[in-house]
Amino acid sequence: MTRPATAPRADPLVLPAVPDLAPAEGAGGLVANALPMLGSMGSIALVASSAGSGGDPTRSYLAAGMFLLATLGFVVVQIDRQRSRRAAGISEARAGYQAELDDARHRVRAAAGTQREEALRRCPAPSALPTALTGGWPARGEHRARIGTHAEPLHLPLVAPPPRHSTDPALADAGARLVQAHRLVPDLPFALDLTGVRSLQVAGPPAAVRDLMRALVCSAAAECTPQQLAVGLLGTVETVPAWGWLTWLPHAHSATSADDAGPVRLVAATDDDRGLAPLADLLADEGPPALLVVDGAATSGLTAHLPDRVAVLEASAASRPLTGPDQVRITLDGTLGRVERLRTEPVEFAPDTCPTTVAEAVARRLLARYDDDAPASTGPTVDVLAQLNLASPAALDPAAAWRHREGADRLRVPLGVDDSGAAVHLDLKESAQGGMGPHGLVVGATGSGKSELLRTLVLGLAATHSPEQLSLVLVDFKGGATFAGLGDLPHCSAVITNLADELDLVERMDDALTGELVRRQELLRAAGHLSSVTEYEQRRLGGADLEPLPALLLVVDEFAELLTVRPAMVETFNAIGRLGRSLGLHLLLASQRLEEGRLRGLESHLSYRIGLRTFGAADSRAVLGVPDAHELPAVPGLGYLRADPTTLVRFTSAYVSGPVRTPEGTSAPPPGRTTLTPFTLTREGSHIVTRGVENPRPKGRSGAAPSLLETAVARMRGHGRPAHRIWLPPLQRSPALADLLAPVSTPDRGLHTPTSPDDALVVPIGVVDRPREQRRDTLTVDLRGANGHLAVVGGPRSGVSTALRTVLTGLALTHTPQRLRCYVLDLGGDLGGLAHLPHVSGVATRSEPDVARRVVAEVTALLERRERGADPRSDRVVVVVDGWGVLRTELTDLEEPLTDLAARGLRCGVHVLIGARRWADLRPQTRDLVGSTVELRLGDPLTSECDRRSAEKVPADAPGRGITHEGHHLLIARPSAPDGSDLAEAVAASWPGEPAPPLRLLPARVSLAEVRAQTPRSRGLLLGVDEQHLAPVELDPDRDGHLLVLGDSGAGKTNLLRTLAHEVARTRPDSARLVVIDPRRTLLGDLPQTQVLHHLSTAQRASAALTDLAGYLEARLPGPEVTPVELKRRSWWRGAEVYVLVDDHDLVAAGAHAPSPLAPLVPLLAHGRDVGLHVVVARRSAGAARALHDPLLQTVRDLGSPTLLLSGDPQEGPLAGAVRAERMPPGRARLVTRDGSGVVQLAWTDQPSEDEAPQVSATFADGQSARSSVSS
Template sequence: MLERLERRDSVPVRQEVQLDRFSAAEAETLCRHLAGLRLSADSLEHDASSQALQVTGLLGVDDVERIDLDALWGPRPRTSFLRVPIGTDDQGDPVMLDLKESAQFGMGPHGICVGATGSGKSELLRTLVLALLTSHGPDDLAMVLVDYKGGATFAPFATAPQVSGVITNLSDDSTLVERVYASLAGEVQRRQQMLKDAGNLSDISAYRRLRREQAGAGASLPPMPHLLVIIDEFGELLTARPDFIELFLSIGRIGRSIGVHLLLSSQRIEGGKLRGLDTYLSYRIGLRTLSEAESRTILDTTDAYALPALPGYGYLKVDTTTYTRFRAGYVSGAIPDDTEVEVDEAPVLRPLADYPAIPVEDEPGVETTEADALDEEPTGPTVLATVIDQIARRPASGSPVWLPPLPEQLTLDQAAGPAVATAEGVRVPSAGPLRVPIGRLDDPRGQTQGPWELDLAAAGGHVLVIGAPRSGKTTVLRTLAASLAVTHRVEEAVVYAIDLLGSNLMALDGLPNVAGVGLRSDPEVVRRTVEEVHALLERREDLFQRLRVDSLPAARAAAGPASGEMLADVVLLVDGYGLVEDFAGLEETMLTLVRRGGGLGIHVVATATRWNDVRMQQQTFFGTKVELRLADAGDSAVDSKLSATLRDAPAGRALLPARLFAQVALPRVDGRADRGSAAEGLAELVARVGESATSTAPRVRLLPSVVASGDLAPAGRAGMVPLGLHEATLETVTIDLEGTDRHVLALGDSQTGRTSLLRHVVQTLIAQHTPEEIVFAVIDPRRVLRGEVPDEYLGGYASSAPLAERLVAAVLPELQKRVPMQVGDEPEETHLPKIVVVVDDYEVVTAGSSSPLAPLVPFISMAAEVNLHVLLTRRTSGASRGVYESAFMALRDSGSVGLMYSGDRTEGQLLGSERPQRLPTGRARLLRTGEPTITVQVGHREQADDALGGRGFGDG
């Protein structure tokens, strides 16, 4: 019997009742049903995922697999806009977080969340994000989710249309930190400009109201959703980049009016790092902290430090009005087996007799699994994944705040646009003439990515690319040449290239637009390539003067297509500009090209390792500058801090003067972004372009290695000797022994062609004159000219210094007779034969301070009066001293034609200002007084048969 007291109308009433029987079996059955329950939330031994409130319950979503997003994303009352549940309080009531500003009765717009490892911070952020995504459409809300260290927290939300970007692993890539800063700063500026363009509106609320009004009238402004920026581990971000606080402060000041909401999250935080930002943080979420000081920093109390060591518990503090303890929702758990729960229906109590006691060992169909033994949750689709899968099917709207980072490698067609076959061959899109796409440009502040084009017509027309070894400098040149070939016809652009580092540019030689490629291993081709461009510059200067025009387009219009002039823009690629000084005469020519070429349609695109590799006076002419990864970021001419972020960047990542980054494309149009097979891709591009080309660039004219004397154009008259071929024009160069070229001096090392020059001149003179018109005196200490002069033409032959002195002594009386003794005197004979003194290897006969030609010095300057010619050669070695020998000085000062064959540059200036340089056999630099130095391939003549004898000079 059990007595029970009841109150009826405030009067106690006593009743007697009798309990039902409760057997041991029935008690066991009840216990088994109660075993599935858990202890209260304050217990330390419970399953966090089971007790945490799921967001589906808070949002009233009965079936997470079939969510009506149209209804949830529809117009919302002002009070519920940006207001979502994040958990429950101690009484089980929902705890709401309202991101609106306080003037709209919200808690925002900015806040901070701090929680130690294991406090449930990541799950709280996921719950908040998922609640907002489920209840707000893309036109109302956008998000940028940043995780400085990892990426697991926000990774599931990457496909949601409201998420403008999920940015992770900033600590591993410093370039991403710069992009985050620029992207957020650019979004702030963009929103300010949108408010201004809409009529200088005061805030986002006015903008959205005006947009709704215009939409009703048939027109509409572009959407401006509220933007929530969540930065996880922002404390680590501020440690690595303290200047980020300035951006946070800027958003804190103006974020309310432009609709940008900031939520900063971190495991730990020090008050000093906030540096005034805390004044803009209107709501604070404190999960369990590791110290009382951190709790005070966030909540001004130590309560967060005293929270249970269980995930999800925390405090929400809003200014001084709200201070609530809550338990965060849990969205990462598996979908319940039965999601259709009748919430409003009262539970039905069933008699215990309906649940008979069944021993565990006799329970049919039940097996104990390993998961049961370990008390693990069953696996399967989670609430988060299921909801996001449905949200991701909806289209996005608005402007993306965050674009994917630049790829580590891409192809030319991926950067510029698909390569298509046209009547002019393979082509990729280009913005205009001389705008050459070479990669992809990233402008996070402007929230755009697009083709990176080098404008060769801008900033003086020259480009300088700086970068450390293996940074992609050569790839820039190869891609530029390939891009020119697929965007410009040969009549529009022609490429010349010199590779002073190796042979990486040789692959370009097959392109129709490429006129020639000079490699370091072939200095002659290098020099000819530069001289060809220099000759083109001089011709264009003359043409512009004749046509009275000041630009290449004007010259094209004035000259017309029938002019025969090559008026295409010329691009000279120089890989290794700092090595130009290693090539004799090349530095001065290059300086001329960069100084005067820009206005004449000649563009120099050069690479160097450092800025200092280019002389200061030349740097100013390179108006377009590109910086790749530098060996020392402090050498950057753009920004040393930005340059330092390229330390681990892939090859081809460039920093531009506008403080933007770009990625150089691989020179291929097959869509295969594979650096390992870039050579094959370039070869395929060259083949495709070459097959469809209708014309090719004029090749660099190169002298042949041997020019036979018989292949030269014949002389116009006696005394005119066809010397060889002009390097620039490949036309015959002549010397006039009857005019200004009375004497010939030739210097060079052994086996360079000096003696062949004497054979060629002697045989030419013999062919032009009879024995009565010319006579030769030959000094040949090495006896290589024996038999070159027939007996009837030979006046004397000397093979040693003593014989040479005797031979000169025999010539003197003949010359003296020809010298007028006083004014008006005439020579005794009116037709005096030419006296030609031929001297080979002069250094041999002048050894030991001997000077056999010294007696001829007075007659050398009056050669025209006495009809004298001297042909003299000597070795380059020791010539720096030998040039002071009296006869040599007399010949040099008389204006003799000089030929400088191959020799050692260290001998100094031997003829005029010319220094010896390494040249092929038979190649010589031709010097004439008052004329520019040219290079010729001297005609070669085979050696004649041996012969001795002759008429003789007196007793010689």
């Protein structure tokens, strides 16, 4: 409600500690004095006792009495001496303390005198105002008014020391009386704060009320210029003459209306014919704050119809109740006054008196100060905006305003005006060139006008300097409102805002500023090792071919919070402080607060300081060295400029965010017409009706009229050479691949990017962010030479699949399908769109393991042909594996072949592109083969192989973001055209030729006849077609004597036996016979009967037949009579070879106690080639791990015989070496031999129809006929 004339200037004065009162001797002293007396009593007793032994006792008694008197005298003297000493000590302590209190009293009185002098200087009494206005009285723009005097707390407060138990009460009381006596300073000016006040009523005797109202109006007018405060009067015909002196007051003159006598006076009477017309300035929505004095007129409802900027000062005979916090009531009662406001304590004061003669003298002094026709007594009032070329911003001509400035004019602009109206300039040049810079500091509390000051400085520099002389970097740690609208200036190298919400941008800004220091140093070095930018510009202006190197002003708002978030940023500011003079960098730091130690070494670099109103005296001292900035009123734009330790200039800054002014200096009214309706007030009140404004003026960004700043920026936009951009926005939107490759379309090649053959494998796939170097580089993948394999690693949703699509699409643009062939293992599910490319031969998904194996097999076969020199094509082959981790867990058999492809493929033009979620998914041997890598965002940054610290800063919600090995951030391009369309589809639609050879897949069913047609002269037993070469697979009985077949029911075991039987009949019609053990009789009638010796379906018959067969074959074992030649030719016996085909072995050998029917053949298995025995055993894969311990099966495995694994449960474990069964379609099997394993599609043999089925001979069960048949 009220504001003291001055603010506290010193810390509290703590009185010295009160001395302790010396303690009395007490009982201890009495005892100490009684001890000699007790000793004397002993002597007296001794003398008295010696008198009784004989002789004259008189002398003894006399001596004893003398002893007693001497003792008593000694005790009395000792006690008196101690008391005197204590009293002297207390007196001395009290005298010393009183002297200290006298010193404190002198200091307090001096402080009170200084406080009174300063208060009266700032708020003189009405009678002293005319004299004060004659001198250099400053118009501070403070909306306050002195209304009297009262007691205020001393600004050097006294603090009594805390009491103690042993404190001297007299001295403590003296100190307390001193504190109480000087706690308040009486009769100090009492100023009423008018900020936020809408209604001010003064009640009391009419003469005293008018006296106080005159004092209030005079004091308020003395504090403000007519542009800062308007004063009007609303009275009656009877009361207006009492305010005749008001017509001299320039604040009561209209700024928009005039008559023959000059400006219209803002004085109206309710019972006059003119009504409220003279108060048009006060009724308008726009204008300065105003004070409307109401004397005698009815005011019911008046406040509600007035603009918010108008406060009503009303004379009232009786007090009315207060209804809102914007109302103030002053009650006068004789020589005392009382100020009341809701929610605040009442304040009593002694009201001022201001006779009419004094008021008229004040008005005339103010008229002489501000009247255009009168001589100015305080110096000229400078139009700062005119000096900034902003008086008429709509007519601003950059070509004329941006003349080359040299000497004192360079980097020198007015900020505002001082108390005398003279311009206050800020010169950013260094002191050696006559300036105040190059670096400075601005501190101002919320609402102090700090942001407006920064805008004024930036806009003023931009309006007076060309982009070739000045560039700007504007940084706002919070929000961005400070520099809103300034980013369109051609001077702006960067506008960096909202750093508080995106802290990663702080480090980016640090890199950009450090890079600018390096860039400027390199330019000076390249220009001839020049020492400074000044020398550089002189050489450039002298005709040297050098690019402009303008001065760079870095403005950082809220730098204190910036340093809190990133303390290391102070090192960059220090570097700018050290190198700024020579490199042309100017640093201006701004903050709301400035704590001790916050600058951390920057103090020595900050030459000029600007202090606006601060939160506390400590902030003011930190920036200015004095607490004056804390004492500033709550008026935006008021501040102090300290350009050197001895100069402190108070100023009011210019305002550039308001509406554009007219040449007369007032805000331009809206085009159109405002009509004033005659208005009279009655006791019942009236309504003020305003009509709408026609033809509203153009709107600015906020919807209101364009501001001066917006108009000026619009005039400068697009003029001059744009400043060098030191700040690139962070990586956000991925570029289109078409923008990086710039493809063209031709009739013969379709959509492609012309490149040389050597550069075709260098593909741009994104951009690399280099904020320190102030540029963006193209991220390329170079698949030439040892870098031919690529690994893209990133966590989930990091863009790994998109990166692979981009790489493959880029290769498709630089190669034709005749020069590039691609195979894709899409185990992540995001590469399906690549199937449109004519370069893609095949795509295998996660649900198509057979196709994936076929891809690997085909590329492996192609590699082998090229190694042998048998492949006539020389095209590049690219194998893409997206989801290497899935490959290792679900397609384990493909990891080793693909690693082998990577190891052998580069010399034959085979490249492998890998996509993985983690680096750990790649085994070391695979990782060593990869020459090119791209690391995107990882699930765990600690696993980064590039830079762990940089990996932690990759945003989690930005697919395509990653880092390079140097720690720079990267962004993968989208595989699309600039319009967003898919680039792969565009390439496919424009390609006029044949696509790459498609992937040949292993057929789901192949007949035995088709297999035989491919190798009509084969002598082996054809099994089917292999996956790797899509060629027939045959079994050589001479090398692979036996065969083990494992698979689930329906997997194709019986068909395989049928096929082998027919193959035996085809290749050895006369030299082979079949023994078939078929418990389920599924082969009955399906075999060539001329070859069948036995078709056995029971264990008993099989046991008998095989025992007989074993005995016969044992006879073929070579004896000692066989010659080496016969052994070599195997000619010592004659007859047919025997093929034992066992179906459903699990049923044949199911007996737990009975021996297996096949047991007789076990000893002969190892000699099968010598005796002509071949065993083919088929059984279920379920339980095979346990059944393989059967003697027959164990022997077959020990002999290294081939194993066919049809579809089965992988949970059974390894069944053939380390190979597990897997789920496969019927007829599909994995053939495991000594040389490795491969997938085979078994040939299908049709069952003969019933008409064609041969008749089974009963002699097949006759052992004799069997023996003779084998012999033949």
